Amino acid sequence: MTLVELATAVFATAESMDVPHMAVGAIAAGAYGIPRATKDIDLLVSVDQSRGIHQLIDGLGVIVEFDLQAQFDTITWGRRYVGTSRTVPPFKVELFEMFDDEFVRSEFSRRRRTFVPILGREVWLPAPEDVVVQKLRWGRSKDLDDARDVLAVQGQETLDMTYIERWCATHGTDQRLKDTLESLPPL
Amino acid sequence: MSNPHDHPTALKDLQDSIYREKVLRARAMTPEERIDSVFELSDLQLGMMLGGAMHRLGTKDPDEGWKEVRRWLDRLAYARDFRFYATQRPGAA
Secondary structure (H helix, E strand, O other), X not given: OOHHHHHHHHHHHHHHOOOOEEEEOHHHHHHHOOOOOOOEEEEEXXXXXXXXOHHHHHHOOOOEEEOOOOEEEOOOOOEEEEEEEOXXXXXXXXXXXXXXXXXXXXXXXXXXXXXXXXXOEEEEEOOHHHHHHHXXXXXXXXXXXXXXXXXXXXXXXXXXXXXXXXHHHHHOOHHHHHHHHHHOOOO | OOXXXXXXXXXXXXXXXHHHHXXXXXXXXXXXXXXXXXXXXXXXXXXXXXXXXHHHHOOOOHHHHHHHHHXXXXXXXXXXXXXXXXXXXXXXX
């Protein structure tokens, strides 16, 4: 199974189960920055209390084996579930659960549909500003590279920099934003 | 011609030039084309990893190669996620 086939199945399952979601990670960063290879499909998923994320995990069970032990990122304490495709190659599928965080709620409310020719379907994506803010918030080396690439490719003149600066100030990542902008060569 | 790697300023100019080219190439693509590239690059890279794994193992069996690729990817995920993820929130019982 290729990543294309897996992604098509994952997005189709989420849609068919009427689970609000959007692609994050390399797919979102690649949409607005410099495309890079990835080994996983990351989804931010909004589930209600009654259904829970386990309904989607069960729905994906035919193609993805999930570790039912939730993990929490140590920056925001958001919850994620990690699964591995049952087919070869062994791609990862990571489900990030929506949680009570003002920025994540804003990010999700601004998601938009984009047609992806290779998948033959539309997918939900975050706005480019939200990719920058989220990547700067997490701050690992690959996240900072992704944030820099989105800022470079989109250009400050096309981005809502006020929105980005406001959230970076809220998250205490304004110096990271400044450093990232200063690291860009003249384009 | 001097080697740019011997001169910090020349090296930075070279790095900036390479990065600028990548950015301009990405700017010339539509968002749809960029997402397509993510998938194409990913499948290509995994194919390269399979080739590398089979070579390292000295095998012609792709199943063995994919098992090794999975082991590599698990190690990579562990290294990248180290201290970034926890199985309990602080203060959780």
